[in-house]
Amino acid sequence: MKKISKLQVLRFVIQIGFLFFLPSLFTLTFGELKQLYSMIASGNFNFTAALPQLLEAIVVIPATILLGRFFCGWICAFGTFNDIIYLLSNRLFKTKFIVKEKVDSVLKYLKYVVLLFIIFLAWIKGISLDSYSPWNAFAQSTEFTETIFLYPVGFGILALIVVGTIFIERFFCRYLCPLGAIFSITSKLRLLRINKNREKCGKCRICTNNCSMGIKLYEVDVVNSGECINCMKCISSCPRSNTELKIVGKKVNPAFVSGAIILSFIAIYSLSTILVAKSNVALSTDTNLSKTENSISENNNSTSSTEGKKYKDGTYEGTGRGYRPNLKVSVTIKNDKITDVQILSNNETPRYTTIPFDTIPKEIIDSQSTDVDTISGATRTSNGIMEAVEDALSQAKTGGSGESSATKESGNQSTDESNNSGRYDGKEIYPGEEYNKNNAPNDNFGDNLSPRFDGNRRQRHR
Numbered sequence: 053m054k055k056i057s058k059l060q061v062l063r064f065v066i067q068i069g070f071l072f073f074l075p076s077l078f079t080l081t082f083g084e085l086k087q088l089y090s091m092i093a094s095g096n097f098n099f100t101a102a103l104p105q106l107l108e109a110i111v112v113i114p115a116t117i118l119l120g121r122f123f124c125g126w127i128c129a130f131g132t133f134n135d136i137i138y139l140l141s142n143r144l145f146k147t148k149f150i151v152k153e154k155v156d157s158v159l160k161y162l163k164y165v166v167l168l169f170i171i172f173l174a175w176i177k178g179i180s181l182d183s184y185s186p187w188n189a190f191a192q193s194t195e196f197t198e199t200i201f202l203y204p205v206g207f208g209i210l211a212l213i214v215v216g217t218i219f220i221e222r223f224f225c226r227y228l229c230p231l232g233a234i235f236s237i238t239s240k241l242r243l244l245r246i247n248k249n250r251e252k253c254g255k256c257r258i259c260t261n262n263c264s265m266g267i268k269l270y271e272v273d274v275v276n277s278g279e280c281i282n283c284m285k286c287i288s289s290c291p292r293s294n295t296e297l298k299i300v301g302k303k304v305n306p307a308f309v310s311g312a313i314i315l316s317f318i319a320i321y322s323l324s325t326i327l328v329a330k331s332n333v334a335l336s337t338d339t340n341l342s343k344t345e346n347s348i349s350e351n352n353n354s355t356s357s358t359e360g361k362k363y364k365d366g367t368y369e370g371t372g373r374g375y376r377p378n379l380k381v382s383v384t385i386k387n388d389k390i391t392d393v394q395i396l397s398n399n400e401t402p403r404y405t406t407i408p409f410d411t412i413p414k415e416i417i418d419s420q421s422t423d424v425d426t427i428s429g430a431t432r433t434s435n436g437i438m439e440a441v442e443d444a445l446s447q448a449k450t451g452g453s454g455e456s457s458a459t460k461e462s463g464n465q466s467t468d469e470s471n472n473s474g475r476y477d478g479k480e481i482y483p484g485e486e487y488n489k490n491n492a493p494n495d496n497f498g499d500n501l502s503p504r505f506d507g508n509r510r511q512r513h514r
């Protein structure tokens with residue numbers, strides 16, 4: 053049986069870690085590039101203000117420019133998904149399907165076509181490609197039976213990708229990935245490169261045969277191709293140890309350098325996430341007053357009076373639809389203020405609830421408003437909480453506008469979702485987006501599922 057190198061074991065362990073803990077970095081990064089494009093195109097780009105919305109791209113893109121595509125080889129969950137399928141198919145078929153080099157080099161241009169197509173349709177024309185996105189489908193695959201109808205085309209394309217990956221290693225990365233197309237260009241000037249002295253080579257071509265991306269290694273001494281994903285399989289497989297990793301021409305230990313790069317990535321990413329989360333909460337508190345005026349007063353069409361109380365003291369329950377129906381909250385009102393918001397029960401996916409359940413209630417209390425930022429990647433859950441709070445608030449109104457709903461105070465609950473008064477009525481359509489039948493704002497191709505603050509919401513409502 054073929055011996056697996058320690059370097060490849062290390063890579064696989066890291067890949068699996070990212071697959072479980074940060075599964076949607078690739079969609080976040082791509083979505084943020086779209087955001088960056090929109091900001092620049094609209095002449096609205098301010099680095100400091102944009103930073104929280106561009107966190108992943110700001111960490112991933114410079115790292116790729118400097119060090120190459122470690123993101124693809126070690127971090128990206130969709131790349132790992134490709135690797136796992138190929139590994140299983142290899143074990144099953146015990147043979148390697150070879151794509152002719154000429155065909156392979158032509159097909160590799162396809163990803164640039166995909167990128168241009170997305171830029172034109174989704175970024176320039178604002179046409180939603182949500183249900184066509186295999187990334188969105190992949191990200192929802194743990195909820196397959198629930199989401200198959202939301203992303204029918206996406207799941208269809210995903211199935212085709214799986215078939216392709218059974219036969220060709222990194223099928224999606226090689227031929228279709230729009231982010232891979234960007235990385236392929238941006239990694240050209242990297243400092244870190246694979247070197248291979250052809251004079252010392254035999255005729256085996258083992259490195260070429262093992263290259264994840266089908267790079268013709270037998271033709272080069274230094275891998276300058278933007279296709280290289282730093283998987284290090286050429287280094288692990290060379291029987292003469294003739295393939296080396298070099299930084300600015302100096303040989304380095306691939307396991308040590310790769311481990312250090314991944315650890316630095318995790319540290320920088322975690323730190324930035326914490327800083328961004330803190331700055332968002334601070335921003336939310338700062339804007340408390342204006343939000344109260346802008347939002348709650350807007351919501352209460354029938355009780356627009358600023359004299360007297362809007363709400364009756366007490367604890368009210370409300371129901372909203374998040375990713376799934378029946379997200380229930382309790383809202384406590386004291387002296388016309390929201391003093392507490394508790395999540396009572398829900399049917400959401402646990403993995404995506406931690407941050408929104410922790411953050412959205414606090415933001416609502418801080419801002420005394422339901423118009424708070426959604427958590428990126430948990431948009432539906434965030435909106436579900438806001439909708440449920442609005443439902444509860446409609447029952448707390450002193451003007452009686454909540455009377456038509458199944459209003460019950462303290463310990464009871466409303467089950468009539470159609471009576472959610474307030475700003476979010478499940479039919480809101482953001483500019484450039486089409487209405488999604490399940491009350492969920494659309495996640496365009498490149499949107500995400502990893503919970504994080506989403507500055508988009510505030511901006512979209514300005």
Ligand code: SF4
Binds near residue numbers: 129
């Ligand atoms: S090419 Fe795309 S899908 Fe493949 S690893 Fe890179 S970002 Fe992920």
Ligand code: SF4
Binds near residue numbers: 263265267275287
């Ligand atoms: S050249 Fe080496 S490191 Fe780059 S993709 Fe091919 S096998 Fe991986």
